[in-house]
Amino acid sequence: SILGLDGKPVLTVLESLFAGLSQADRLQFQDQPGLGLARQGIATEHLQPHDFVVRTMIGFRRAENALLVGAEVLPGDRVQLRIRDATIAHESLVHHTQQLARVPSTAAPAGALLFTGQNRGLDLFDIPDHDVSVIRGALRNPPIAGLFSQRELGPVRGKTREHGGSAGVALFYTRGWS
Template identity: 35%
Template structure:
C-alpha cells in the first residue's frame, strides 16, 4: 500500500491538475494508482466538470472520488481563500474498491433490514468494508444515512464530510469515477487488506459537573439531576471565571455520553452538540440532538486554545494506542470554522498531525459538516477535525 498527496495553487485547473499529476508520478515512478481522491476549491467552479477527464488523461485509468471545498488540504498543507487543488493517489494492493452514489430517495426506510443497505452500496457486511462518504449538504438526510450505515455495517469505519464552496443547492460538486453530481452522496467501500483508524477532535473542554438527564422531550433538555436545566446552567455559569463567562456567551455546548455503559467518560467519549435556544419559562434548553433520560451530560466550552489542546490530546491518545508507523496515508475532514478563522494562521491541524503521528501523506478539505465516530457510532459534527488513517491490515504485505 502506498499513498502520495499532491497540492497545487495554480489558478487554472488544467495546470493545477498537471502540477499535481507530476508530483504524483515522480513519487510513484512506474507504479500506477488504483484510487485518486480529489478536492477542488470553489475558485475552479466553472471548470468542475473537466476534472475527471484531466485525472484520467494525466494519471491513467484509476478510480476517482472527491468533491468541492471551501478550502482544500494536500501534501500536509491547508489552502484557504484562494485557488487550490488536492489530488491524492493510492496504490492499494489486495483491496477492492466499490463506489456508490446515493440519492435521498434511495435511502431505505427505518424498517428496512440491513440487506437493503448492503444492496444499495453493493457490498456485504461480511466483507468488513471501510467507508469514505462525501455528501451534498442541501440534498441528503445525513443523519439518516449515517444511522443506516452503522446499522448495516457496525464494524466498519466511516469518515467523510459535507461538500462546501457552494452556497445554494446545485452549486457543489461530487465526483465518482467519470461522473460528477451536484446532489446526494458519493462514497467508497474499501475491503480486503485495508483498515482505517479514525480520530475525531471536537475541540471542547468540559465545565461544571457531569450530570444525568432526569427529564427531556425529544431535543428539549428539561431537568438535570432532578433540577431545572436553566437553574443548573445559571449556577454553572456563576462558578466560571470572567474569561469563561464571556466565552460561554457564544461558545457554550452540551456534551452527551453516547455509550450508556460508560460510567467514567474521558476525552473523546462526549458527543458535542449545539445549544439551540433557551426556554426560560420552562427552565429548559433546546439541544441539537435527540436526548434520552438517564444519559450523562456535561456543559462544554470551545475556543482556539481549547481546540488546540483537544487535538493534541486526541492525537497523543492515538499514538499511545496504535502504531503510527503502519499508516500509509490519511484524510482530514476539517470544519470551515477551524483553520485560519479559528487559529489566526493556516496549517495548525496539519502541522500538529505531522508532529504527533508522522509525515504521512495527508489530504482533505474544509467541510460544511464532518463525519466521524464517537464511542463506536457515526455522527455528523460541526467545528471538528475528523481524521482517517489508512493502513494495511497485514503490515508485512504493505510493500508487496
C-alpha cells in the first residue's frame, strides 16, 4: 500500500489530481484506474512513459489513508496515475521491440508466441492485429501465434511478475544461435 506521495497523504494528492481531470478523463479513469510505477534510480527528467509498469489500483483504506496497489511499491519509486491510452501502449511496445531488434547478435527469430491482455486488441487500438504488426515490423516478420489472456508474465526489477493488459512475447531461434 501507498501512504504518502511527496510527503503528503496519498488520498489528499489523488483527490486533488482527480479534481483537475476533464470529465472524459474522469470517466475513463473510473472505468480502469491504473498506477504507473517506475523504479528508483531514474532521474525525473529522464523518465519516459515506457519506464512505468502499470499496476491495478485495488482500493483505499480510508482509516489508514492508504492506497492499495496490486504490486510491491518501494520507497523512492515514482508513481503516475494512468488512464488506459492507446498511444502510450503503442509507444511502449514499439520501444521494447526496437530494443530487442537493436541487440547486435540478435538473429531473426524463427517464430514467436504473443500473449496479450484481453483489454488490448480492437478494444484499445481500433485496428486489428496491432501488437502482431508492431512485433513483425521490428523483428523481421517472424511467424507469430498467440492468445489473449487474463494475466501475462514479464520482468520487473529482474524478477518474473504477473501483468495485466500488457503484451508479452517469447521468441524462438534456430539451434546454434548465440
